[in-house]
Amino acid sequence: MQKITIKKILKKKNKTPIVCLSLYSKTMAEVADKYCDIILVGDSLGMVLHGMKTTKEVNLDTMILHGKTVKKSVKKSLVVVDMPYKTYTSELSAYKNAKKIINKTKCDAVKLEGGKKIINIIKFLVKKGVPVMGHVGLLPQSSTKFKLKGKSSNQKREIFEDAKAVSNAGAFAIVVECVVESLAQKITKNIGIPTIGIGASKYCDGQILVIDDMLGLTNFVPRFVKIYSNLKNIADESVKNYTQDVKKRRFPSSENVYS
Numbered sequence: 001m002q003k004i005t006i007k008k009i010l011k012k013k014n015k016t017p018i019v020c021l022s023l024y025s026k027t028m029a030e031v032a033d034k035y036c037d038i039i040l041v042g043d044s045l046g047m048v049l050h051g052m053k054t055t056k057e058v059n060l061d062t063m064i065l066h067g068k069t070v071k072k073s074v075k076k077s078l079v080v081v082d083m084p085y086k087t088y089t090s091e092l093s094a095y096k097n098a099k100k101i102i103n104k105t106k107c108d109a110v111k112l113e114g115g116k117k118i119i120n121i122i123k124f125l126v127k128k129g130v131p132v133m134g135h136v137g138l139l140p141q142s143s144t145k146f147k148l149k150g151k152s153s154n155q156k157r158e159i160f161e162d163a164k165a166v167s168n169a170g171a172f173a174i175v176v177e178c179v180v181e182s183l184a185q186k187i188t189k190n191i192g193i194p195t196i197g198i199g200a201s202k203y204c205d206g207q208i209l210v211i212d213d214m215l216g217l218t219n220f221v222p223r224f225v226k227i228y229s230n231l232k233n234i235a236d237e238s239v240k241n242y243t244q245d246v247k248k249r250r251f252p253s254s255e256n257v258y259s
Contacts (some may be wrong), residue, residue, distance in 0.1 A: 001075055001076045002076065003075070003076055004037050004038070004076055004077055004078045005078065005108075006078065006108070006109065006131055006172045008037075009037065009038065009078060009172060009173055009194060010172060010173075010193065010194065012037070012194060012205060012206070013192070013193065013194045013205055014205065017205065017206055017207070018037045018038060018173075018194055018196060018205055018206025018207075019035060019036050019037050019038075019206065019207070020036060020037060020038040020039070020040060020196055020206055020207065020208035021036050021039060021040070021208060021209060021210075021211045021214075022039075022040040022041070022042035022044060022208060022209070022210045022211065023039060023040075023041070023070065023210070023211040023212075024041055024042075024045040024048070024049055024066040024069070024070065025066070025069060025070070026069050026070070026072070026073040028211050029069070029070045029073035029074050030073050030074075032077065032211060033073070033074045033075060033076050033077050034076075036077045037077060037078065037206070038077060038078045038079075038080060038173075038196070038206070038208075039070060039074060039077045039078070039079050039080070040080045040081075040082065040111065040133075040208060041063065041066050041067045041070050041079065041080070041081045041082060041105075041107070042082050042111075042210065043055040043058040043063060043082040043084050043085070043140070043141070044140070044210055045058065045062070045063075045066055046058040046062075047220075048210060048212050048213075048218060049066075050062070054140070055082075055084070055085060055140045055141050056085040056141060058084045058085065059084060060084055060087055060097060060100065060101070062084075063081055063082060063083075063084050063101065064081075064100070064101060064104045064105055067079070067081040067101060067104070067105030067107050068104060068105045068106075070105075071105050071106050071107050078108045078109070079105075079107045079108050079109075080107065080108065080109045080110065080111050080133050081101050081105055081107045081109075081110055081111070082110070082111050083097060083098060083101065083110050083111065083112050084141075085141045088112055088118065088121055090121070091120060091121050091124040091125075094112070094121045094124065094125055095124060095125060095128055095130065098110045098125055098130045099130070102130065108131060109130075109131035109132060109133055109172070110125075110130065110131070110132060110133070111132070111133040111134070111135055111175065112125075112132060112133075112134065112135065113135040113139040113140070113141050113142065114134075114135070114136075114139060114142075114162070114166075115134075115136050115158075115159070115161065115162020115163065115165055115166055116161060116162055116165045119165045119166065119168075119169040120169075122134065122166060122169035122170060122171055123169045123170060126169065126170035126171070127170075131172055132169075132170065132171045132172070133171060133172065133173050133174065133175065133196075134163075134166035134167070134169075134171040134173070134174035134175065135174065135175040135177065136159055136162045136163045136166060136174060136175070136176055136177070136187075137149045137150070137159055137175075137176050137177040137178055137179040137200070138177040138178035138179070138199070139177075140177075146178075146222070147178075148178055148179070148180065148199075149177075149178055149179045149180075150179040150180040150183040151180060156180075156183050159179060159183060159187075160183065160186060160187055160190075163176065163187045163191055163195075164190065164191055167191040167192055167193045171193060172193055172194075173193050173194045173195070173196055173205075173206075174187075174191070174193060174194070174195055174196065175195075175196045175197075175198060175208065176188075176195050176196065176197050176198070176200040176204060177197075177198045177199055177200065178198065178199035178200070178222075178224070179199070179200050181200070181201040181203070183200075184197055184200035184201040184203060184204055185201055185203040188203050188204050188205060189203075194206060196208050198224060199222065199223070199224035200224075209224075209225060209226075213225045213227075214226060214227060214228050214229075215227075215228065215229050215230075215231045216228075216229055216230035216231050216232050216233070217231050217232050217235075218232075
């Protein structure tokens with residue numbers, strides 16, 4: 001099983017679609033590693049796993065904890081870890097925190113949200129040898145509401161310029177989140193690094209979803225999420241059956257005990 005590298009990701013631009021998933025646990029990482037090119041340990045774990053209201057509540061230690069778990073469970077996929085809110089407010093703070101994430105998790109890259117406002121930070125990290133994935137469009141760390149971006153001509157221009165700036169700053173790939181299809185297509189055609197769409201379009205160089213969403217484990221079902229399995233219903237039925245077995249003393253049976 002050959003390890004996916006950043007060079008291999010870059011070579012997929014305009015060629016082979018890049019398969020990505022966001023996940024946070026050993027079990028999910030072991031499954032996804034068989035199929036994914038990139039696994040993102042996203043700060044969406046705040047809401048998905050920890051019941052937080054926004055990604056702003058996620059701290060560095062939590063990202064490192066889950067990043068370590070995922071990286072140890074992966075053999076092939078490129079592992080990227082989100083830098084949480086307010087951990088890259090300056091070049092020096094970004095470098096200090098990015099190095100901490102990479103040293104402790106052994107991940108392959110970090111992801112930062114933002115466009116023109118953070119290009120100097122991206123440039124600084126890349127110059128220091130820290131691989132960076134960018135993120136434009138809807139930015140969960142700074143958005144107060146979940147809504148489509150790029151509907152107005154001004155927004156289209158701003159997001160397009162952000163994407164170009166992130167690409168020129170040295171990022172190796174860029175997540176394009178929740179933008180109108182035509183804008184995602186334009187960005188993909190006009191920048192030299194792979195675009196990873198989430199709520200963007202099939203014209204992106206790759207796609208990403210949160211694994212818990214696509215497996216039906218959460219109640220988050222925006223238009224761009226396709227549910228491939230309803231594991232929440234399966235879990236519900238399994239726990240119900242277990243409960244009945246316990247109450248009727250059918251479990252444990254003779255095969256479940258040591259004589």
